[in-house]
């Protein structure tokens with residue numbers, strides 16, 4: 538870096554929507570020099586509109602975290618960075634039996650290996666400048682396992698473990714590593730970007746009836762109660778400005794309750810409650826489905842009888 542920068546430079550991944558987009562805008566508003574990246578440059582519209590509305594600027598560039606060449610190019614073009622936010626991620630729902638190996642690996646490639654690759658590319662310059670901050674957007678699912686989300690949960694557990702190890706390794710160089718663990722929030726991840734595994738609707742799967750209950754629970758109870766994503770973006774920008782950031786940040790009521798219960802040794806009780814809730818919902822859904830089938834059968838039989846008597 539030839540001239541001394543006045544603003545702190547932050548690199549954010551996954552800024553086409555959700556936390557990434559909102560964090561980029563909040564960071565720009567707070568005076569950061571923001572390099573907001575996304576894998577698909579056809580999706581710059583929402584971020585540009587949000588920046589325009591807030592009357593701030595950010596540099597938008599392409600970065601797919603699974604492409605080593607793109608990581609290298611972004612680091613060469615804009616590095617060194619003061620802050621890295623590993624935000625990009627995908628969710629593929631489905632039980633460990635229904636999700637394919639390729640789908641599981643894709644989740645890990647993006648949620649875990651993508652963050653690892655970025656950290657390895659950006660950290661050496663932070664070490665050289667003896668300062669830096671790496672914020673990994675993990676999840677409550679990385680603290681407690683989420684059912685029908687084994688791949689996602691495992692990738693976020695891995696990311697939290699990686700954060701913990703790198704935090705200690707980078708400690709001598711004054712490079713801080715923070716793990717952010719939000720509960721459910723209303724972003725595209727639980728709407729347009731929510732994937733279900735290839736075999737999710739396979740009637741031969743032993744999980745078929747449970748899958749139906751799980752979806753009903755998501756639609757009726759989890760999604761309506763999800764938090765506003767702006768709360769996460771604002772918190773992340775507070776972390777960026779903190780003199781002594783904490784190791785972990787839990788965001789959202791659901792995440793608070795589950796994390797506290799787990800730390801108090803009540804994880805077993807929590808799991809029992811979730812399983813009971815799922816069983817009840819699955820039973821109700823299956824009854825509804827059976828009733829529909831019975832009605833159809835009865836209608837058909839009565840139509841047959843009428844036709845026979847004519």
Ligand SMILES: NC(=O)c1ccc[n+]([C@@H]2O[C@H](COP(=O)([O-])OP(=O)(O)OC[C@H]3O[C@@H](n4cnc5c(N)ncnc54)[C@H](OP(=O)(O)O)[C@@H]3O)[C@@H](O)[C@H]2O)c1
Pocket residue numbers: 550551552553554555556557575576577580600601602603624625626627647651674675676677718719720721722723724725726727730
């Ligand atoms: N929303 C929640 O309830 C919640 C809770 C806990 C943690 N999180 C975490 O928060 C982070 C942000 O998610 P979000 O909730 O804001 O969801 P989102 O709106 O779906 O945003 C995810 C972002 O990641 C990007 N992405 C996906 N694969 C990528 C890749 N290979 N390279 C670069 N970017 C990629 C997406 O780009 P495209 O638009 O191209 O797909 C999108 O910009 C994720 O790590 C997620 O796991 C979310």
